[in-house]
Amino acid sequence: MYFKWKDEYATGIETIDAQHKQLLEIGARIFILAELDDGYDHYDEIMEVLGELKDYTQYHFGYEEQLMETNGYERYENQKFQHFFVIKKIEKFQSSDIDDRQKETIIGLAEFISDWIINHILKEDMQYREFFISRGIK
Ligand SMILES: [Fe+2]
Ligand SMILES: [Fe+2]
Numbered sequence: 001m002y003f004k005w006k007d008e009y010a011t012g013i014e015t016i017d018a019q020h021k022q023l024l025e026i027g028a029r030i031f032i033l034a035e036l037d038d039g040y041d042h043y044d045e046i047m048e049v050l051g052e053l054k055d056y057t058q059y060h061f062g063y064e065e066q067l068m069e070t071n072g073y074e075r076y077e078n079q080k081f082q083h084f085f086v087i088k089k090i091e092k093f094q095s096s097d098i099d100d101r102q103k104e105t106i107i108g109l110a111e112f113i114s115d116w117i118i119n120h121i122l123k124e125d126m127q128y129r130e131f132f133i134s135r136g137i138k
Contacts (some may be wrong), residue, residue: 002114003028009121011129014138019060020121026053034106046106047094053113054090057076059089064125071135073128082124086116 010017030049033042061083068076093109113121 002118003031009118011121011125011132013129013132016064016125019056020117020125021065023053023060023117026056027110027117028092030106030113032109034103034110039103040101042106047101050090050094050109054087054094057090058087064128067132067137068128071132071137073131075124075127079128081088082120086120089116 005021005024009020011020026049030053033049036042048079065076065080065083067073069077073079089112093105096105
């Protein structure tokens, strides 16, 4: 399962780890929808989860960016760029005509989200760990 929390994802900053867990939890729900093979129309559920994903992702990015900006974190711009890219990608999924291609779309989305979240946490977010901790941010 792609979306199971692992200790290696922990930054040690409690609020951020809780937010990353929540993102993975939304991802897990997308994955469950992607795997359903019951012949029913899941369009409404897919759009609902997508909306939730976008809102929560925006909230989390805003939280991180605000911390970075107020503390003068040096990779703030890199983070902002990567965050911007993922929001655009989610918006693209929201505006694509997924009604006829539900299964492919949702599987594509689930893959993208799992890859992206885990990669970004491990490669980018992990780099602010020492910086934030040294400034007493928990
Ligand atoms: Fe980030
Ligand atoms: Fe993050």
